[in-house]
Amino acid sequence: MSHLIECENLSKNYGFKRALDQVSFTCQAGEPIALVGPNGAGKTTLFSILCNYFNASSGKVRILGHEPGAKQLYGQIAALPQDALLDPAFPILRQLIFYAELKGFSRPQARMEALRVLELMDLSASAKQLPTELSHGMRKRAAIAQALLGSPKLVLLDEPTAGLDPSNAKNIRQQISKLAGDTTFLISSHNIQELERLCDTVLHLEQGQLKQTLQHKSALRMESEDSFLTIHMESVARQSFIEHISHMSSVTSVSGDQKNEFVICYDARLTPDLDQKLLQALASKNWHYRRLIKGRTLEDRLFT
């Protein structure tokens, strides 16, 4: 069976600057895939090569067994390109009908499909408005609606929730979760918590190189056998908390880089139920917690 995405020694140079450097990975269809990395890491470059916006300088890419831009991929891949705008001359409904028709829908079907995706993005009331009459967030949602037309096999979303209000960002996460499975999403974002909730596979790019590939959710299950608890406390004296928890049996270290969030490392073979003991310890000190996670957060796993 061919992979959904297959990249082999992919490199891209802009003049003397190397934006992607020998990147190799494969992805299977299914759970959403996260693409993380700092600004300038090469995320958008990778997206652009996958979408055939430009060619790689060297290396190979295959999507569903075909080269980017192959006619077999038209309608199979959809994308929310970074900073791309819809045509300002036509209302968003008309443009979505146009794209749906290009995808093979008849005019009446295309209209229904366009209305469906607008409804998904909570934009039905703005269907007849021009993109220039919409706010930045609404324009972005219209562009995401475009990516959801039909049932593409792969949807590439570059910063899908950046600039959106929390309610609409949540709606987009819900739609992605709902559609995941039939459609595979590749999501680039700086919002690690969002990616943690949505994605299993995480591709971590840095300075154009693929630093690591994580199977985050499955790794969490494996990791919980041996090792970490992450706890987010309500206000607590940092030093006092660390000292107290460090003295619990089987705890090897307690670290707290962020305010009121602590990562507890312990030997799970000695105390498999440390989480319950920890809660008892908190109760005895009358300390209140907000959130307890078995394992480390994606942020800690990636950047610690």
Next chain:
Amino acid sequence: MLSSMKIIIALELERTFASRQGLIYILAFAFFWSFLLKYAVFNETLMMMNQVVGADGVADKLFANYFKVAMYFFPLLCLFVAANQTGSDRERGTLRFMTLYCSRDVIFFARFLSQALIHYILILFSALTTLLYGLYGGDFSFQAISHSLIACANLAVIILPFIALMAVLSATVKSPRQATFYAGIIWSIASGIISLLSHYVPAADVLNMLVPGMQFSQLTSLNGSAMFSLAYIPLVQSALLLMLGREIMRRRSL
């Protein structure tokens, strides 16, 4: 492929004939054309009729004048109306959406054909209004219709390399204004250099074949279907320009 082209062409026709901005362009065209028709075509024809006693009918003169004016007017119109085939969409990022649904070739050729169709509609409108003016002047005959059809068919071929040139420039530069500006520069510089070269090296005169509109002076001395004898020039020029534009479109980053 053909159905995708049809869908893109339909949207482009809608942009020109059914959108607010498109209608403003059409109104501006209609206003400008009515001005040309009255003063450069009809009045000129009346003057000729008064000067030459016993000359051919009004239709002959009217459409000879119509063709002389339209032969320069429509290519000039192309430089403005056809200047935005892919440039703005590329700069705005709209092409990034479109290329996920169809190939760059389809987009390039569909936009070219859209512009050709839009200009054909405008040419038909201009010929029809000329015919009506002729009718108003008291000369309406099958000969007039035949003259108008020949003029339209010639104009349809003449404007193709100009639209193709704008397709190439639109695939190259960032804005329609730049495309129009470069078209003017390329056209005048190319003509100037070739004239200069052919002054010293007569064989270089053959390079004129590459300049859109180079056959205009010869066309004015031909009549009726004899004008089609030069149709190969704009057709070859269009084919060459479209090949170049397609290659640029394929290679450009979006």
